[in-house]
Amino acid sequence: MTTTPGSAVHSPTFMNGDEFTIPTFMLLAQEGTLYDGAKAPDIDRETARRIYQTMIFTRVLDERMMAAQRQGRLSFYMQCTGEEAAIIGSTAALDDADMIMAQYREQGALAYRGFSCEEFMNQLFGNELDYGKGRQMPVHYGSAKLNYMTISSPLATQIPQAAGYAYGQKLAGEGRCTITYFGEGAASEGDFHAALNMAAVHQVPVIFFCRNNGYAISTPASEQFAADGIAPRAFGYKMRVIRVDGNDLLAVYAATREARRIAVELNQPVLIEAMTYRLAAHSSSDDPSGYRSKKEEEAWREKDPILRMQRWMISQQWWSEAEEKALQEALRREVLETMKRAEKRPPPSLDSLVTDVYHDVPPVLARQLEHLKAHIRRYPEHYPRGARSLETQRTTGGEEA
Amino acid sequence: MTQMNMLQAINNALDIAMAANDRVVCFGEDVGIFGGVFRATSHLQEKYGRARCFNTPLVEQGIIGFANGLAAQGSTPIAEIQFADYIFPAFDQIVNETAKFRYRSGNLFNVGSLTIRTPYGGGISGGLYHSQSPEAYFAHTPGLKVVVPRNPHQTKGLLLAAIRDPDPVLFFEPKRLYRASTGDVPDSDYQLPLGEAEVIKEGRDITLLGWGAQMEVLQQAAELAEKAGISCELIDLRTILPWDVASVERSVLKTGRLLISHEAPLTGGFAGEIAATMQERCFLYLESPIVRVTGLDTPFPLALEKEYLPDALKIFEAIKRSVEF
Numbered sequence: 001m002t003t004t005p006g007s008a009v010h011s012p013t014f015m016n017g018d019e020f021t022i023p024t025f026m027l028l029a030q031e032g033t034l035y036d037g038a039k040a041p042d043i044d045r046e047t048a049r050r051i052y053q054t055m056i057f058t059r060v061l062d063e064r065m066m067a068a069q070r071q072g073r074l075s076f077y078m079q080c081t082g083e084e085a086a087i088i089g090s091t092a093a094l095d096d097a098d099m100i101m102a103q104y105r106e107q108g109a110l111a112y113r114g115f116s117c118e119e120f121m122n123q124l125f126g127n128e129l130d131y132g133k134g135r136q137m138p139v140h141y142g143s144a145k146l147n148y149m150t151i152s153s154p155l156a157t158q159i160p161q162a163a164g165y166a167y168g169q170k171l172a173g174e175g176r177c178t179i180t181y182f183g184e185g186a187a188s189e190g191d192f193h194a195a196l197n198m199a200a201v202h203q204v205p206v207i208f209f210c211r212n213n214g215y216a217i218s219t220p221a222s223e224q225f226a227a228d229g230i231a232p233r234a235f236g237y238k239m240r241v242i243r244v245d246g247n248d249l250l251a252v253y254a255a256t257r258e259a260r261r262i263a264v265e266l267n268q269p270v271l272i273e274a275m276t277y278r279l280a281a282h283s284s285s286d287d288p289s290g291y292r293s294k295k296e297e298e299a300w301r302e303k304d305p306i307l308r309m310q311r312w313m314i315s316q317q318w319w320s321e322a323e324e325k326a327l328q329e330a331l332r333r334e335v336l337e338t339m340k341r342a343e344k345r346p347p348p349s350l351d352s353l354v355t356d357v358y359h360d361v362p363p364v365l366a367r368q369l370e371h372l373k374a375h376i377r378r379y380p381e382h383y384p385r386g387a388r389s390l391e392t393q394r395t396t397g398g399e400e401a
Numbered sequence: 402m403t404q405m406n407m408l409q410a411i412n413n414a415l416d417i418a419m420a421a422n423d424r425v426v427c428f429g430e431d432v433g434i435f436g437g438v439f440r441a442t443s444h445l446q447e448k449y450g451r452a453r454c455f456n457t458p459l460v461e462q463g464i465i466g467f468a469n470g471l472a473a474q475g476s477t478p479i480a481e482i483q484f485a486d487y488i489f490p491a492f493d494q495i496v497n498e499t500a501k502f503r504y505r506s507g508n509l510f511n512v513g514s515l516t517i518r519t520p521y522g523g524g525i526s527g528g529l530y531h532s533q534s535p536e537a538y539f540a541h542t543p544g545l546k547v548v549v550p551r552n553p554h555q556t557k558g559l560l561l562a563a564i565r566d567p568d569p570v571l572f573f574e575p576k577r578l579y580r581a582s583t584g585d586v587p588d589s590d591y592q593l594p595l596g597e598a599e600v601i602k603e604g605r606d607i608t609l610l611g612w613g614a615q616m617e618v619l620q621q622a623a624e625l626a627e628k629a630g631i632s633c634e635l636i637d638l639r640t641i642l643p644w645d646v647a648s649v650e651r652s653v654l655k656t657g658r659l660l661i662s663h664e665a666p667l668t669g670g671f672a673g674e675i676a677a678t679m680q681e682r683c684f685l686y687l688e689s690p691i692v693r694v695t696g697l698d699t700p701f702p703l704a705l706e707k708e709y710l711p712d713a714l715k716i717f718e719a720i721k722r723s724v725e726f
C-alpha cells in the first residue's frame with residue numbers, strides 16, 4: 001500500500017518547498033501594544049504577574065551568576081537572556097503536571113514551576129544539598145517534584161526520550177503531555193529526526209519546542225541548515241507546526257496553549273519553532289565577539305522580550321515602575337545571600353562517589369570506596385573536600401527532605 | 402624551534418598538512434571562522450578557504466559518516482569531535498564503518514586517510530560529560546588506530562603521522578594539557594612513529610606505564626618514589642591500538658614489576674589488556690602482581706573529581722605496595 005498518493009505529472013517536476021513559507025505568529029508589538037487584529041490570549045492578572053516576575057528573576061539570576069563566574073566563585077554558567085518569553089511563556093501555558101525535558105538554557109521553565117533560589121544555588125555550587133549530588137556541571141538542574149527531568153549534556157538525547165515519556169502518559173490516560181526544549185543546533189542531531197518520526201507514527205502527546213536563537217556556539221543558523229528554519233521539517237513527518245515570535249510572550253503562550261490542547265485531546269505531536277536570539281554568550285566559556293557583531297546584538301537588544309512584556313503589563317495596570325524597582329532589589333539581595341550560603345556548604349559525602357551507579361552499590365564499588373577512604377585517611381590534607389566528609393559523615397539532601 | 406602549547410602544536414600540524422596536500426580538509430562543530438571551541442583550527446579557514454575548513458551542522462554521526470565518504474573518495478579528512486564524550490552518536494559510523502571499510506570490501510575501498518581528533522579526559526571540572534577517556538571502547542575494534550599524545554612536540558609529530566597513516570586514526574587530545582603543557586617544537590614537518598612506545602626514563606625497580614595526560618602524573622609519582630629510594634622506568638605507550646607489546650615486555654622483564662595507570666574506570670579499561678598480556682609473557686619474571694591505578698568504576702564526578710582521579714599520591718602508594726609485596 002502506498003502511503004503517499006498524489007496527483008500525477010508527466011514531465012520531471014522537482015519541488016524544493018519554496019512554495020511554502022511558514023508565517024510567524026505575532027500578537028504583541030515591541031511598544032507593548034497588540035498588532036491590529038490581534039487578540040490577546042485568555043490570561044489572568046495572577047498568571048501574567050507570575051510569568052513576568054519569573055522573567056525578572058532569571059535575568060537577575062543570570063546577571064549575578066555570570067558575575068560570580070567572572071569572580072571565580074563558580075566554574076561555569078549559561079544564561080537564557082533574550083529567550084525568557086520563549087521559555088517561560090511556553091511553560092506557563094502547560095499544566096504543572098506536564099513533563100518538561102529541557103536542553104540546558106531553560107532555567108525560566110524551572111523557576112516558573114517554583115524551583116527556589118536556594119535550589120538553584122545548591123546545584124550551581126554542587127554542594128551536599130544538590131539533588132544531583134555534585135556530579136554534574138552547573139546549570140544541569142532537575143526536579144522530580146516539579147516534573148522537570150534532570151538535564152543531560154549530550155545534545156538532543158532528550159528529544160526522543162520525550163516522545164517515549166509522552167507515549168507512556170498516553171497509555172496511562174493521565175491527560176498529560178510532555179514538552180521538550182532544544183536549540184536549532186541540536187535539531188541537526190539524528191535524535192531529533194528519530195523523535196519526530198516516532199512521535200508522529202505513534203500519535204504521541206508531545207510538544208517539540210525549538211528555541212531558534214540564531215547560533216549554536218559560534219555556528220550561525222545559516223551554517224546549520226539550508227532550509228527555512230526548523231518548522232518545515234514537520235511536514236515531512238506529518239506533524240502540525242507553528243512558527244512563533246519567540247520574544248512575544250503572548251504569542252508563545254497562545255501557541256503553546258493550543259499545542260497542548262492538540263497534544264492532550266487529539267494525542268498528536270506538535271512542533272513549535274520560536275524565533276528568538278541568544279543575547280548573551282553561549283556560556284561563560286564563550287566570547288561571541290569572535291563570530292558576530294555588536295551591531296547585530298544591539299538590533300536584537302531592542303527587541304528585548306522583558307521590556308515588551310513590561311510595557312504590556314503596565315498598560316494593563318498589572319504592574320508598575322515602583323513594583324519593578326522593589327522586585328529587582330529584593331531579588332538581587334536574595335540571590336546574593338543565597339549564593340553565599342550555598343557556596344559555604346560542604347560537598348556531597350565521599351559515599352556519593354559510588355551510589356546511584358546502580359540501584360545497590362555492588363561489592364566491587366564498595367571495595368573501591370574503602371580503598372579510597374583508607375588512602376584519604378593517610379593524606380587528608382591533600383583531599384580536603386573528601387576528607388571533610390570522613391570526619392562528619394553527612395547525608396546528602398534528598399529532594400523530598 | 403618555537404615555544405608552543407599543545408593547541409598551537411595541533412594548529413601548526415594541521416596547517417602543515419593542509420599546505421602540503423590540498424586534499425586535506427578540516428571540519429567539525431565550530432571549527433570554521435571561530436577556530437573550534439578550543440581554537441585548535443584557528444586561522445585555517447582564513448588561510449585555506451571555506452571549502453577546506455568549515456563548520457558542520459551539529460551532528461556527530463553526520464560528521465563521521467561524511468568523513469568516511471570523503472576518505473573513500475580519496476580526500477584526507479580531519480574531523481573534529483568537539484569533546485570525546487560526544488563521539489558516541491558517531492560510534493556506529495566509527496566502529497562499524499570506519500574500522501571495517503577495508504576488510505569488508507576485500508580492500509576495494511578504504512577510509513585510511515581519515516583522522517578523527519577529539520579532546521578527552523578530566524581534571525577540568527567538567528563533570529561526567531566533559532571528562533571521559535573512551536579509548537578502551539575503540540581499542541576493542543580491529544581496524545582502527547588509537548593515539549594519545551602527551552606534550553606539544555609529540556602532538557605535532559604524532560598528528561602529522563596520523564594524518565598520513567594509511568589507516569584511520571582516532572587522535573585523543575588531553576584537553577587538561579591544551580594550554581598547560583608547553584615546550585619547544587621544531588618548525589619543520591616531522592613525524593613520530595605510530596605503534597611505538599617511548600621510554601621516557603630508564604629505571605630498575607618498577608615499570609610505570611601510561612599515556613596522554615596521565616604521563617605527567619606518573620612522572621610526579623616517579624619523583625616521589627625516587628625520593629623513597631625506588632628507581633622507576635617510565636614509559637609512554639603513545640599508541641593504544643595497535644600497542645607496542647615488545648617495548649613494554651622488554652621493560653617488565655628488566656624491572657620485574659609493572660604499574661599501569663589511566664583515568665578511565667578500572668573494569669574493561671585498557672590497562673586490563675596490557676596486564677593480561679604481560680602476565681602471559683613475563684610470568685616467571687614478575688616480582689609482584691601487576692598493579693592498575695585508575696578511575697573508579699563509576700561515571701566521572703564533579704565535586705569529588707580530585708578524589709576520583711588517579712593522582713601522583715595514589716600511584717606512589719601503589720608503587721610502594723608493589724615494591725614491598
Ligand SMILES: Cc1ncc(C[n+]2csc(CCOP(=O)(O)OP(=O)(O)O)c2C)c(N)n1
Nearest residue numbers: 105153154155183184185186215216217487
Ligand atoms: C552531542 C553533543 N555534541 C556537542 C556538544 C557540545 N555543545 C554544547 S552546546 C552546543 C551548541 C548547542 O546549540 P543549540 O542547540 O542551538 O542551543 P543554544 O546553545 O543556542 O541554546 C554544542 C555544540 C554537546 N553538548 N552534545
